[in-house]
Amino acid sequence: MTIRADQVPVTYLRPSKGWIPLNLADLWAYRELVYFLTWRDIKVRYKQAALGIGWAILQPVLHMVIFTVIFAKLAGLKPDAGIPEALYPVFSFAALLPMQLFQGALQRASISLVQNSNLLTKVYFPRLIIPFSAAAAGLVDFFFAFLVLGGLMLYFQVAFTWKLLWLIPLVLLALLAALAVGLWLAALNVQYRDVQQMVPFLIQAWMYASPVAYSLDVIPASGPWRVIYALNPMAGVIQGFRWALFGLNPPDRILWISIGVVVVLLVSGLYYFRHMERTFADMV
Template sequence: MSVVRIDQGHSATLPHVRIQPAKGLLDLDFAGLWNYRELIHILVWRDVTVRYKQTVLGVAWAMFQPVATMLIFTAVFSVMGKIPSDGFPYPVFLYAGLLPWFYISQALSRGGTSLVGEAPLISKVYFPRLILPLSATIAPLVDLALAFVAFLGLMAWFEVVPTWRVLLLPLFAGLGATIALAAGLWVSALYVRYRDVGHILPMFIQLWMFVSPILYPVSKVPEAWRAVYALNPVVSVVEGFRWALIPGFQVDFSMFLPSLIIVAVTLVGGLIYFRSMERTFADVI
């Protein structure tokens, strides 16, 4: 596939556009991403505004959904199911897990369908295709920030005072974004060629939630299975959010290493696979 580079220095009037072949699968064209950074801003802003346009509650939907989910799950799994929460108020414990999960699920869902959803744009105009899953990963961060505001109200209700650890919350949010982007690269590229992915993705996301420690604590996982359980990268994000937000919450940080390795391998592999498939997107889509 050809790569477009913009060279601003050889003309006093108009920029020169130089088309050259990619130098290999590892030529990820980061310079092109930087040149088209305004397009990322435009796509993110469009996704945010369109999502809440002509709605009664507007951006309040970003807070209503996790709060409503928290109330229902608390009634079902805590009140009736008697699921423990390591001694912490179950609504706080649950909401701290729902925060990163709602973000990851939304980012993966939007990123996975970003290429097919922008088919007319891809078939008509050149731009680095990586921009689409990247912008789809960034946009739900707005919802995450708004949902966090609702969580502050929940903490005040239960008289939970955050500690200095809350300052490390952006690190775990960044890990969640990396997970969503890594998975979104694979899913979006596969979805272009195999439309079955569109049917599998919602079911996969739903199942992924139940194999992650959102509704229950990691302590409920049998000791013999925890090494395997730690391979799920969402475990590190959820546990990290709870550690940063809930005073006194203890985390086994040794479980983070397998997750970090899985995320790194998935991201690098996703970038290479996305790059290898990129040349066919406009033809197949």
């Protein structure tokens, strides 16, 4: 086999300066690597764990139990107006699902570059692949936890409607939100390991800043509070989840604000990441 000069791709090496184009086509060419890295993360996560993938179910269920006991029974928090108090477990679980997806994806994406530093310094491939696949690895957990939600809905007799299909774009939004923030943090973490220390706190604080244990009703409807609150994209995602399940309180305005915030964070995150990318191999 010989190579003809006109068949081969030509690469130009030169110092990169200023802002770099995103080059998403390059990312597409390496889509199989995204698949394999995601698959590796999933596969490795539950190796040598007796319960294996069972943890993906156990974690949100335990959270739900704790929330129900502490926030509903002891603290007396109520679900959205119109949802019976007895449904608090479903109410909180519907929020825990996207929240845990978001938290897991954000946490893994943030440390992904540093964790894969041996790849960064040895082999070329589009760097964006690393946080992408780290974020996507949470989808499998989400899927199993979602089956639990189906069980809860049957048990508490929550009706299944076509509105449930809205969950698909909402899951995507939660994932993109995690990726958007994750891109910023991953790139920063290469240079400042402080990020790694900050992330566990950040994702915990983020949960309290989202309507997971409590209802959006507790935020004053008058004044700018709801708009400010909606700057947290998870507020829109969670409100959307509850609307798809219970059919009450459509999240229209909140959701638009959430989408807007995610787009801004994602696009800026992508460019920031590409800008920092050329120094990863030297800094990590």
